[in-house]
Amino acid sequence: MSDDIAYATIRELGTRYRKREISPVEVTRTLLERIEKLDPILHAFVTLTADRALEDARDAEVALRRGDESPLLGIPIAHKDIYLTRGIRTTGGSALFADWVPDEDSTVVRRWREAGTVMLGKLITHEFAFGIQFPGHKFPAARNPWNLDHIPGGSSSGSGAALAAGLVTGATGSDTGGSIRGPAAFCGLAGIKPTYGRASRAGVMTLSWTLDHTGPLARTVEDCAYLLQAMAGHDPADPASSTMPVGDYLAPLRRGVAGLRIGVPRNYFFEGVDTEIQRAFEEALETLRKLGAEVRDVRIPSMQRAHSFLLILVSEAFAYHERDLRERPELYGEVARERLLAGALVTASEYTQAQRIRAEICAETAEVMRDVDVLATPTTLKPATSFTVAHDPELGFPRSNMAPFNLTGLPTLALPCGFSSSGLPLSLQLAGRPFEEGTVLRVGHAYEKATAWHTRRPPV
Amino acid sequence: MADPNELTPNELTMDELRERIRVAGITVAEHRLAMVRRLLADALAPVRALDSRTIRTVEPAVKFVPEAKGDSRE
Numbered sequence: 001m002s003d004d005i006a007y008a009t010i011r012e013l014g015t016r017y018r019k020r021e022i023s024p025v026e027v028t029r030t031l032l033e034r035i036e037k038l039d040p041i042l043h044a045f046v047t048l049t050a051d052r053a054l055e056d057a058r059d060a061e062v063a064l065r066r067g068d069e070s071p072l073l074g075i076p077i078a079h080k081d082i083y084l085t086r087g088i089r090t091t092g093g094s095a096l097f098a099d100w101v102p103d104e105d106s107t108v109v110r111r112w113r114e115a116g117t118v119m120l121g122k123l124i125t126h127e128f129a130f131g132i133q134f135p136g137h138k139f140p141a142a143r144n145p146w147n148l149d150h151i152p153g154g155s156s157s158g159s160g161a162a163l164a165a166g167l168v169t170g171a172t173g174s175d176t177g178g179s180i181r182g183p184a185a186f187c188g189l190a191g192i193k194p195t196y197g198r199a200s201r202a203g204v205m206t207l208s209w210t211l212d213h214t215g216p217l218a219r220t221v222e223d224c225a226y227l228l229q230a231m232a233g234h235d236p237a238d239p240a241s242s243t244m245p246v247g248d249y250l251a252p253l254r255r256g257v258a259g260l261r262i263g264v265p266r267n268y269f270f271e272g273v274d275t276e277i278q279r280a281f282e283e284a285l286e287t288l289r290k291l292g293a294e295v296r297d298v299r300i301p302s303m304q305r306a307h308s309f310l311l312i313l314v315s316e317a318f319a320y321h322e323r324d325l326r327e328r329p330e331l332y333g334e335v336a337r338e339r340l341l342a343g344a345l346v347t348a349s350e351y352t353q354a355q356r357i358r359a360e361i362c363a364e365t366a367e368v369m370r371d372v373d374v375l376a377t378p379t380t381l382k383p384a385t386s387f388t389v390a391h392d393p394e395l396g397f398p399r400s401n402m403a404p405f406n407l408t409g410l411p412t413l414a415l416p417c418g419f420s421s422s423g424l425p426l427s428l429q430l431a432g433r434p435f436e437e438g439t440v441l442r443v444g445h446a447y448e449k450a451t452a453w454h455t456r457r458p459p460v
Numbered sequence: 461m462a463d464p465n466e467l468t469p470n471e472l473t474m475d476e477l478r479e480r481i482r483v484a485g486i487t488v489a490e491h492r493l494a495m496v497r498r499l500l501a502d503a504l505a506p507v508r509a510l511d512s513r514t515i516r517t518v519e520p521a522v523k524f525v526p527e528a529k530g531d532s533r534e
Contacts, residue, residue: 304506305506305507305509305510306506307502307503307505307506308503308504308505308506308507309503310499310502310503311503311504311507314499314503325486326486329487334489334492335492335495338488338489338492338495338496339495339496339499341486341488341496342496342499342500344484344485344486345477345480345481345484345486345496345500346500346503350504350507352518353507353510353512353515354503354507355518356512356515356516356517356518357506357507357510357515358518359515359516359517359518360515360516363516394494394495394498395495396495396498396499396502397499397502397503399502
């Protein structure tokens with residue numbers, strides 16, 4: 001088993017394919033063996049598609065011989081199991097859809113397939129991207145490769161675990177309140193939630209219409225740029241999809257950060273932050289300063305009300321699930337069910353007030369971003385929680401540094417910026433102006449090139 | 461431990477939670493009531509602390525953009 005294949009970047013794999021040092025079939029077989037060995041411990045995959053992967057890999061070899069230059073040709077990936085896949089079951093992490101086989105691919109699945117990726121399978125998700133699996137759930141919860149007693153984050157939990165363990169090179173995620181960035185933060189990865197409307201949600205199970213985003217996770221910022229490039233773009237099948245032209249996400253990575261202005265919103269995002277995360281964050285700012293960025297403090301007062309996002313989330317989620325919740329509640333996991341039911345308890349007035357607060361947050365954030373290019377915050381307030389804590393029935397829905405950017409719809413990247421004394425990854429969050437994914441990726445890439453956090457491997 | 465029914469007016473009491481559940485016509489398992497109350501209370505806190513007369517509206521609910529042809533003035 002070869003770690004240099006398991007942890008290779010997209011660029012490295014592409015280069016070696018084209019030099020004929022290795023082939024997509026060899027890489028696919030190596031990863032399938034690795035999955036067979038490690039997944040019984042990690043539970044990252046809910047469905048393995050070995051035959052399909054080898055077929056994709058053979059197709060990629062033919063295309064490579066033909067001179068096809070797609071950067072994703074032969075790149076091994078897997079999809080979060082709320083992305084519909086034609087002919088392959090899509091469970092949503094729920095007993096409700098345990099045996100459901102869709103007739104269609106989601107738009108993103110189709111776009112990545114057309115780009116030449118090799119699909120290894122489907123990755124476990126928190127139930128309907130919302131309810132963490134308790135013991136006894138239909139599908140076991142994924143475990144964090146950095147410490148198996150800790151959660152890998154959610155809801156794109158399988159995506160985080162699979163990438164950190166070197167089982168795939170790229171993965172899809174979805175992000176309604178941080179479900180791309182949380183697993184990226186807890187598993188030492190990069191993950192980008194693009195601008196609302198930038199990547200299609202068509203064929204992806206809904207959690208909350210006005211907050212849901214799709215996007216990629218990977219082990220480096222550059223890999224995220226490659227994966228997002230193949231994912232982004234208008235899709236008439238998604239009513240929220242933007243017609244804004246897609247920029248080049250790779251070219252800006254070479255530009256560095258000299259002259260860019262980075263704003264640090266000092267209110268809200270640091271309340272209750274873990275001291276090790278605070279220290280790692282301040283050191284990351286210092287690194288960015290040394291690279292030539294101008295770092296300044298800013299304030300977004302209405303952020304103090306950001307937790308009201310949960311009223312929007314649970315109200316919309318209940319609206320989506322109401323019929324199944326009333327007719328077949330026993331098929332939901334207990335925590336997912338009770339959390340979704342909370343949406344029935346929100347009044348119309350409260351939902352509307354939450355949307356008014358959201359409008360205030362959007363307006364104030366836009367005003368601040370007239371003077372800075374990027375906002376920087378810690379991605380999470382704490383490192384990955386243990387399963388013991390996560391399974392505490394009294395645990396609420398923690399206040400989040402990520403949800404504000406679901407409210408505003410701004411492109412937001414999470415990337416590693418250190419490790420705790422107990423060996424768990426810590427993460428930096430960068431948010432940009434609408435459709436300026438290139439700028440966010442540029443800052444993240446410059447930071448990543450100046451540090452080595454992304455090169456550490458978990459002890460699996 | 462504080463009695464959840466002796467909270468400030470801005471917080472969600474267990475009695476209010478039970479009344480909301482009754483009105484919504486749903487069933488929440490008794491041993492999950494504390495979790496649901498906490499989730500809802502945390503989310504409601506910013507709204508309950510708000511003077512709804514002073515914040516912005518959510519208009520426009522719809523916005524019409526002319527098709528980009530001819531001499532569009534948008």
